[in-house]
Amino acid sequence: MRLGALHSCYNLCMQFQVPQFIEVEDKIFGPFTFKQFIYVAGAAGLAYILWRFLPLFVAVPLILGVLGLGAALAFLEYNGRPFILALEHGFYYLIHPKLYLWSTERRKKDEAAPKMAETAEIHVPKLSDSKLTELAWSLDIQDRVAKADTPEHVASVADEPRI
Numbered sequence: 001m002r003l004g005a006l007h008s009c010y011n012l013c014m015q016f017q018v019p020q021f022i023e024v025e026d027k028i029f030g031p032f033t034f035k036q037f038i039y040v041a042g043a044a045g046l047a048y049i050l051w052r053f054l055p056l057f058v059a060v061p062l063i064l065g066v067l068g069l070g071a072a073l074a075f076l077e078y079n080g081r082p083f084i085l086a087l088e089h090g091f092y093y094l095i096h097p098k099l100y101l102w103s104t105e106r107r108k109k110d111e112a113a114p115k116m117a118e119t120a121e122i123h124v125p126k127l128s129d130s131k132l133t134e135l136a137w138s139l140d141i142q143d144r145v146a147k148a149d150t151p152e153h154v155a156s157v158a159d160e161p162r163i
Helices: 001-012 034-053 056-075 083-095 103-118 132-151 151-159
Strands: 028-029
Touching: 028 034, 034 056, 056 083
Parallel strands: none
Antiparallel strands: none
C-alpha cells in the first residue's frame, strides 16, 4: 500500500514536457530546412548549367525563371500551403478530363415565374415527360381538391386547433 502511494505521488509531482510546434520543420542547413535547401541548391545548380552551356542572351531569361521557380518552391506559400501543391493541382487540372454538368431545371423555373404572375388562374406545371407520372400527379391533385370541397372535410378543418 505504501509503495502505491509513493508511486502516485511521484507521478503527480513529476512534470513532463509536451512537444510544441510539431508541424514546424527542423532547420538543418543554416536557416533552411532540408526541402528549402534542396529547392535552392537545385535551382542554383540548374542555373549554373544553363549559364555554362547556353549563349548569354538565351541563358539569362532561363536562369531568371529557374531561380524564381526555385525561390517560389522554397519560400512561397499559397493559401497557407506550400507552392509545390499549387503547381501539382494546376498540373492535374490541365491533364485530367473535366466533367461539365448542365442543368436546365433552373432555366425552366425562371421562365415559368413570369407566366404565373400574368395569369390569375391556377396553372398546373408539367412535371415530366412521362404520361404515367403526369396522370398520377393530376389524379392526386383532383383527389385533394375533391376532399377539400366535401362538408366533412370543411368541418374537420374548422375543428382542428391552430398552432
